[in-house]
Amino acid sequence: MKHLISQKNSLVLSRLTNLDAQSIEPVPVVRPSMPPLEDVLPYLRDIWASGDLTNNGIFVRRLQEELQGYFDVPYVSLVANCTLGTLLALRALGITGDVITSPYTFVATTNAIVLAGATPIFADIDPETLNLSPTAVAEQITERTQAILAVHCYGIPCDVEALQAIADRRGIPLIFDAAHCFGVKVGGRSVLAYGDCSIVSFHATKVFNTLEGGAIVSSNPQLVEAIGQLANNGIIDNENVNSIGLNAKMSELHAAVGLAQLPYVSDELAKRRTIVEAYLSALSSVQGLRFIQPSSDVVHNSYMFPIIVEPDYPITRDKLCEILRQKGISARKYFYPSVADLPPYAGAPSTGPGTLAVARRAADSVLCLPVFPGLDLAVQNRIIEIVRNPLS
Template sequence: MSDEKIYVTRPFLPPLEELLPSLERIWATRDLTNGAAFHREFEQALARYLGVPFVSLFTNATIALVTALQCLRITGEVITTPYSFVATAHSLLWNGVEPVFVDIDPHTLTLDASRVEAAITPRTTAIMPVHVYGRPADVDGLQRIADTYGLKIIYDAAHAFGARFRGRSLADYGDLSVLSFHATKVFNTFEGGAIVSRDAQTKQRIDYLKNFGFADEVTVVAAGINGKMSEFQAALGMLQLDHIDASIRQRGMVAQRYDAAFADIAGIDVLGGLEQYVPNYSYYPIFVSRDFPVSRDDLYARLRDAGIHGRRYFYPLISDFPMYRGRPSAAKSGLPTAHRIADEVICLPIYPELGVSDQQRVIDCIRTAAT
């Protein structure tokens, strides 16, 4: 067995020689930022690829989340999930907004729409669901609630690049959707992110906000921030678009091999397919139940001892961190499903260049623990 470590992900990069002409173009123009040519081309190319109305590029998805809330002037309370990366809730705190945690659906692991209505108060202004592992939240149920109560929906779609539901990109739902192009994601620009918006006026406000609020050289119209994507990131993104479909197919092959290997192991559960959903295979979570001979944490440790670095993602819950756990909605009694899932999950290695022999190392380690 190889001693080489296997990590939960490995960023996909295009061949270096494909990037060199873009670098030469940047060096020739000395245009490094401020919405130059690559930035404009990448926004347009992304909108075409995703089939969405408007895209605004950002230096990272966290700044994009903060700006999305600013754009829609969200105040008061926002209903969100505890089962996500901390940036989801942190973006609310940065805007002086109170996060209200609601439990997750046990099948989709996304915000449980059936519990959202009971959490609405006169101070509620929006819902911030997450398409967890690139799987769709209850877009219909959440939209009905939002329409009934006059709420905005901002989707944290950080995991959802390339995933489709009912023939549409998952980024094409809600008032705004925020994508991540971080190095760990299916589609990366080293760091980066984007906001998908529905109309030209909203895009214009987003673009003002991400550039300090400047409307022109001498006019500032809002208390904006510096959220601009650089030309290097945009140039890399243009190249990544050439490879993304093949990358997702390769991820799918890894997921299919795992599905077959774990189908008959008692105590290891995997996520099933969803009707009208085309996945991007951004993560491969397994859930270690009480029927498995060892605990989740024991299996996690055995994998690490074998040089396999999975991730307990998401554990702990956001609601367990010090800045959140004192809130009434963070009480464990109100989030039973989220706590159970967080205590069972391990995300296994999955990326395009994960070889068959390394996949087998992962499979063998889990099968050995099962005996």
């Protein structure tokens, strides 16, 4: 009888424990920022009244102009998403050969290269910034190399000057996947102004979003015009098509959300900075953790907070991720595995044994903790306590 009572008590305790865990609202690693609905409604009324839903409408043109001023760049071309923007940039530049790129990125970067008809060649990354190593890039240059596609990982700028010098010596375009880089500056200048062009994402998870969308930034008007035509199926006018394009236009609805969102960006960035500063202050003394932080000449957007879990931390990165998950907190192994180890790309000459050691180590050790403007301080403190004392 005592045994049955003990079993019953254990079952009740287990159910109560599970109920308590389920009652805690899960904490996402990111949460989309949205403007007040009342700010969006006037735009929707105008769209409904005009019947203009797409094809470079008034709100798309207005958002382009406002972003040109925000970034202090001459040309911004809005597109349906960052992946299509990267593909269009490669197509407009006529890239069909080898493209040196990073294996430590979201797979969309590499997919765009292949979809454009080119071949990705992976070069290793810098252990401090997790961006393409200029030295590794130089080692991969061959007569087949037609472009460099670098990634500003987590919004941390690449070594833009060193990469530009390599591109100039070779006489090839330098393209930046700047998906994470809204509001980022280096040396007082928008990071989007570097290279032949930069592509930024306005996906729902980014610091500025249009629900879904992106933009191509360039100082080359001919390139911007070519990209604009390709984004509209290669159409010049009602009777002429001069290239094989696709439909990559941003709609008026998405642009309207962006226009409503833009006035709130500065406040959103300030809230993100506060969250990141709190993490750094609380975790910087923890043995076995390392942080990826921008240099002093960079204005960063605090897009993510990646920690590098090193061997002298009490547990592995994967175990820490699992402990956080069990306690209702989402953390992301971002980017794991490296693109070079995904089935579509594994086995390529640049992915063989002994290559890309830094990128593979980063993929196995980086964990991104939750960062979004609505993150409650008490919740952040709970995350910090778990990371500081993962075995307690």
